[in-house]
Amino acid sequence: MTTTQKERETQFSFNGEDTSYLTHSLHPYPAKFPPQLPKKILEDYAIKGQTVLDPFCGSGTTLVEARIFGANAIGVDVNGISVLLSQVKSTPLSEQQFSIVKDFILKIENEIPKWKSEKRPKIKIKEIEGQEHWFQNNVSEEITFLLNEILKQKDNNIQDFLKIVLSSIIVRVSNQDSDTRFAAIEKNIVNGYTLEAFCKKAREYNSRMAEFSELIHDTTELQVYNADSRNLDFIPDNSIDIIITSPPYANTYDYYLYHKFRKRWLDLDVKFAQYNEIGSRREYSSLKEKKEKWNEDLIKCFAEMQRVLKPNHFAFIVIGDSVIKKELIKIEKEISEFAPKIGFKVNEILSSDLSKHSRIFNPSYAQKGKKEHLIILEKL
Secondary structure, three states: OOOHHHHHHHHHOOOOOOOHHHHOOOOOOOOOOOHHHEEEHHHHHHHOOOOOEOOOOOOOHHHHHHHHOOOEEEEEEEOOHHHHHHHHHHHOOOOOHHHHHHHHHHHHHHHHHHHHOOOOOOOOOOOOOHHHOOHHHHHHHHHHHHHHHHHOOHHHHHHHHHHHHHHHHEEEEEEEEEOOOEEOOOOOOOOOOHHHHHHHHHHHHHHHHHHHHHHHOOOOOOOOOOOOOOOOOOOOOOOOEEEEEEOOOOOOOOOOHHHHHHHHOOOOOHHHHHHOOOOHHHHHOOOOOHHHHHHHHHHHHHHHHHHEEEEEEEEEEEEOOOOEOEEEEEEHHHHHHHHHHOOEEEEEEEEEEEOOOOOOOOOOOOOOEEEEEEEEEEEO
8 A cells, every 4th residue: 555645744743742851951952852852763764783974963863863873873963061061962871970979969868967067168250251141140050069079080080070061051041042042031039049959950860871871781882073064074075874864944943052051061162153053033133144055065065965975875954944135945855856856866755734734833833834854865
């Protein structure tokens, strides 16, 4: 029996399913696609031991599923938080490492009464740009204390894991309204709250990581690069078996902006993401770039994907329509036009109405006329 277009689209619809299992719930991150999507693609199209690339790895969803499946995983992102998060979420820890993390949490919990008292410990606060406006003084003191303790850890995997725990609470304990609204509000955060929030998240993430780690028994490799996907010169030609990715939806979100203070606390580069993030609202709303710039950037990214992908292998692209200068950009038409010119065959396009559901968090994005697409490309 031939599968209809509607049936195919239903196969890739995961509305209502749990998207927070294992390490997928680690750290706030907007506009994630459901992990069931790369999971299904890998089960249907990949073989264990192959190499999976996500050149816009974001929160690491594809990389986590690749590790669970038993494939080598390569991720690329301009955002330093994305790189750190993807690395942590996709790297299993040992029993000994879990024990060290538990001891660390216990140590911090034992310190909380001191930080709640009127005679709080004296500490030299780590200074970051915009600190007085965006952070209460008591919060800055507790973040500095946590950072100092984290940096004492000699095991890089443990240190990175604890950094992600800390990063996950930064917006909550700052004066920033939320992960999706960049505005300062008064929160009146009490003494000790930052340490309590850290310990609660650390225990939750430790449990999630333990579940994930039990599933990883192979010798596959993970590599995550802080780089621009318009230039993947560190990946050889014809070396990738399958690509699963979701480029930014143009003029929708500024990833660098909403992770800015996380990066400042963790000494990650803010400007690299700011100036190399393609499709950002900054670029198309603030700087008034034209849609031709978006097409040019996309073509560069797709050309690099085509170069590194093996012949007759597939790239799975999740991407949505956008509006630039009040013009609705039907992205599947744009890709269908340029893909054959750079050596891709458009194998299949599955679309859904963004007014019904979307990987995008922002309801204002899911407006009438916009669609989200799964575009399957084959390298010729």
